[in-house]
Amino acid sequence: MTTDFSSKSLEELKSIKMTVGVEEKAKVEYLENVDVRGIPLSDVIKFEANPRENAKSVIVTVDTSTAPELNKPASITLYNVKPMKQPVILRDGAPCDSCEIIFYNVDGGTLNFVTPGFSSFEAIDASGLGRGTLILSGTNYEFFVNSAGDRIVVDQNGDGTLDGSSVSINVLGNGILEFGSAGSTIDVTLLTLKRYLDNSTAPDEMTTVRFGITGGEVGISLPTIKTADAGATEEAMTTYGAHFVLEDKTTRNDLTINYPAAGQRRAGVILQTEK
Numbered sequence: 288m289t290t291d292f293s294s295k296s297l298e299e300l301k302s303i304k305m306t307v308g309v310e311e312k313a314k315v316e317y318l319e320n321v322d323v324r325g326i327p328l329s330d331v332i333k334f335e336a337n338p339r340e341n342a343k344s345v346i347v348t349v350d351t352s353t354a355p356e357l358n359k360p361a362s363i364t365l366y367n368v369k370p371m372k373q374p375v376i377l378r379d380g381a382p383c384d385s386c387e388i389i390f391y392n393v394d395g396g397t398l399n400f401v402t403p404g405f406s407s408f409e410a411i412d413a414s415g416l417g418r419g420t421l422i423l424s425g426t427n428y429e430f431f432v433n434s435a436g437d438r439i440v441v442d443q444n445g446d447g448t449l450d451g452s453s454v455s456i457n458v459l460g461n462g463i464l465e466f467g468s469a470g471s472t473i474d475v476t477l478l479t480l481k482r483y484l485d486n487s488t489a490p491d492e493m494t495t496v497r498f499g500i501t502g503g504e505v506g507i508s509l510p511t512i513k514t515a516d517a518g519a520t521e522e523a524m525t526t527y528g529a530h531f532v533l534e535d536k537t538t539r540n541d542l543t544i545n546y547p548a549a550g551q552r553r554a555g556v557i558l559q560t561e562k
Contacts, residue, residue, distance in 0.1 A: 309334045312345045318360040326354045343369045349405035358404045365398045371412035472499045506539045
């Protein structure tokens with residue numbers, strides 16, 4: 288399963304397409320030649336037991352801070368993978384959108400995927416992942432609980448990718464939307480500047496919605512202003528007219544904000560970097 292390095296000369300080790308693996312756990316096959324001279328591979332490439340409850344696979348880690356030469360595209364095969372309905376590859380605890388699953392054999396417990404570079408990887412069943420959605424100006428922002436169940440991360444730019452991007456978007460109504468830092472909770476703050484209110488002497492209006500974790504699921508707390516119950520939904524309205532609708536009071540994980548257009552003027556919205 289692992290390339291026989293003992294039969295290679297130093298010159299050959301300077302540029303080699305190698306495979307490193309452990310039976311019944313996983314293997315890493317590099318898709319490009321790498322320079323492995325002087326690299327303690329057993330210390331740098333690790334196949335470790337997953338400490339998470341209901342873990343589906345081992346954790347594959349390549350320490351590229353020690354060996355940056357190994358930060359190259361590779362094919363990773365996981366063995367003895369437990370059955371999953373919706374397999375997803377995590378990179379450092381967040382979905383790896385740059386990874387591509389090539390095949391998953393449920394009966395054989397084998398999953399293969401490719402990655403353009405390295406960190407720590409594992410497979411999870413996304414069908415059991417706690418999720419929440421914020422909809423604003425037609426864009427969906429997906430929140431979900433990470434694999435450890437102690438942290439919320441968010442797709443801030445609504446492109447379906449957790450890539451760490453900082454972005455600017457437009458929101459009708461001249462407001463500023465800010466995502467707080469990721470953690471066991473995330474506060475989403477909507478700031479309306481007083482110069483755009485009908486009453487220009489009014490103060491800036493700041494409204495905060497909190498995303499938290501309850502029993503491994505994403506839960507949303509509405510701002511406590513003009514809150515009303517309407518059947519299965521819960522709603523809140525700000526002085527400026529931003530309308531918050533929590534679609535299901537039981538699951539509390541689907542929020543829509545209808546923001547007043549204010550003459551269709553637009554203002555920039557700055558979102559903090561995804562964590």
